[in-house]
Amino acid sequence: SRNDQDHLLIQSTTLYVGNLSFYTTEEQIFELFSRSGDVKRVIMGLDKVRKTPCGFCFVEYYVREDAENAVRYVNSTRLDDRIIRTDWDAGFREGRQYGRG
């Protein structure tokens, strides 16, 4: 429900990151987002059919505060010459990495 969703977002340590270049790698994302704290994992968004990166990913932190700092200081800055944007995500579940690019 809406409430559950809000609750998840308030506690979340996961960010959705959009407007990535298709060529940007997990390593690059790791490096930039590690500058606000310890990153637990990066899940690359993949094209449903071709299984190649398609411009988004999820970044999960160990602690909330580090994710908050990423929203403050990484959101709307450049990675691979593109302005990336971050949004809170309720948490990654298997299957959500597939998109349309």
Add this chain to the structure above:
Amino acid sequence: KRRRTSDDVNIEDRLDSLITRVGEKSTSSLESNLEGLASVLEADLPNYKDKIIKILCDCVIYLPEKITVYTTLVGLLNAKNYNCGGEFTELIVRNLKDYLKTGKFEDARMTVRFIADLVNCHVLVAGSVLQMFDNLIEVTLEDNIPQVRSDFYVYAVLSALPYVGRELFEKKEQELNKLLQTIENYISKRHHIHVPSLRVWSSDDPHPQEEYLDCLWAQIKNLRNNKWMEKQISRPYNAFDSVLCDALQHTLPQIIPPSHNDEIKYPLPMVVFRIFDYTDVPEGTVLPGSHAIERYLIEEHLQKIIDSNFLERKECAAALLSFPTKNKLPLNYIIIETLFAELFNLPKERHLELFYGVLLIELCKLQPSTMPQVLAQATEMLFERIDTMHTICIERFVNWFSYHLSMFQFRWSWDDWSVCLEQDPNNPKPRFVHEVLHKILRLSYHQRVMESVPESFHCLLPLKPQPCYKYEQEGAGSLPGTMKAHALMSAIKSKCTPEEAAQILKELPSDMSDDNDLSFNPLKIDVFVSTLLYLGSKSFSHSFAALAKFHPLLKSLAETEESQIYLLKTLYSVWKSHQQMLVVLVDKLLRTQIVECSAVANWLFSDSMKQDFISGYLWEIMHSTIKKMSKQVDKLQKEVDEGRDRLDAQRRRAADGLDMDGYDEDIPTTEMIDRMEEKLESAISQQKSLFLIIFQRFIILLTEHLARCESEGIDYNTAWYKWVIERLQQVFLQHHTLVYKYVMTLEELLFTSNIDIHILEVFQQFCSLRS
């Protein structure tokens, strides 16, 4: 008392917003805004006095950059309503005592300053504030206290003097002189052992790097010579002189500093950071000299703006650029100097490193025609002076610069730095460029880095990161494990179970070398770990998945510390060209408890890592290992504390004869708490031994170097020595609160009088930070 209604809440919110926003941009003058606000508040005093006074007291702490706006407001209220002024004074004094008792020293310092400024608004009599200063300064006469304690009290008084000095000089000159004499006596007898470890640059050329109290004292002496006239503080109360001079003044109750105890953590000393002087800024504006009080006041004001706005980078940049006296100042230069001072502050940067990076970008965006040039000029100067820069600061410089370049398409005039190409690659300049290129590589990719720098710089370029799998390289046929490695590879590729993989490894010969007394089978680790990492080499995620799938097998292969070190060596042999991969995978191995912290530390100090010992990434691993260890201790400590609290609470309820039903939280048993405590104890002893390992290895390494240089009659102060001794300092500084817990043990076991004075000095400097 009346009950609070929702109307009250609305009015209180409105009061809060009116008070906190006064002095912000407005179409009418600050004076008329203040006058209007004072009248509004006067009308609300009968019903909301407590609330109004509380909001004003909060502004003392949360909006210190607007201090004189609020002292003026308090002055106007006092002129209208004497009791209100009295109650405000009562509360602010109570707050001050509370801040001092609970160790909120910065809040206390701002409160002392606010109280002092109330003399200017005719709220307090001058003699009363002098009495408060005298009481605070008396701390300098106490025996057996750490210097940081008396330092704080002197700092609190000195930093209030620019505000109230003139009034005290006019009204109480003799008493003021006596106070200054006491301070001078104190300043002249302070020790300075801590200074070398806090300096960003070890050299005083071109600018002296002064200790903060010495510097402020010099600035205050200048102010005194100028008859306490300064040009920086905006004093809105001057406009209300005719109203304020009729007001009745209050006297302060006595404020006696709480006595010292060892639990109190006083602020650490600082060293003032300088890049620019007046010759660096363009004509037309004047940069106040380093001993002008204005320089101190501007820098502190900027710091307060940053502290109030650091959560919102855009607002922060805008607030800095709309600094009140900006037209008279080379503001961009002072902002840049202040930001780098905060970024390079030792032992710790004042805010997250990344914050400064992004704030500088915002500043460049807001003033694209001037800010980037000033920033480039500062960067050139930092690079120029890098030879004497502290290793910790070089590291922060690398991090910031690589980040900054990544936001500007990696464009930089590298050719200006080609001097570094002719130097010993271990020297700070070439090392800096090399490390920057490594970080740029992480933020982009190899081809991009190659194209970003001139060809002459390619000698400093990192290798292209790729895995090295020896069982598929030329000559692999003669290696003892090759057959099994290939078998393992095809088994894992066809999704074998961990048990099947273990079965394949079982068939490997157990001793591949003459070293028969090993507690583990190195060949098994080598074959398994290198094959697994190679198969997962496509990305971090692939590697993580590979480690996760075979976690129990990895754990069983590396039960002892020796075998864990061997596993780390294997990891290095596969990924030595990919520093970021090493950092990330060691982190994973630690978190999944395949290797322990002590194994990582011993591996980093081992001969096999010698060639990377001054590389930044190696220290990135070292410090993140120490940090993980301490997080584990903190976590276990928290569990024990919470468990005990719950048990105690339950016992109290039982003793009170309360019904236990309805309490569904888990109440731990005494046995459970005992077990938690055991775990905590063992983590603490691991932490202690981790520090002992690190410091002991440092001592061995440095002693060897010093002895060798002495016997060969050469200068010990080599590039390598500078890196290593400053890395030792870094361990002390970066983890100072933690290391401080073990200071007795370290003094007894390691940093004894027998070791070389150069090494001992580092320890003594560290100890003096809090003494």
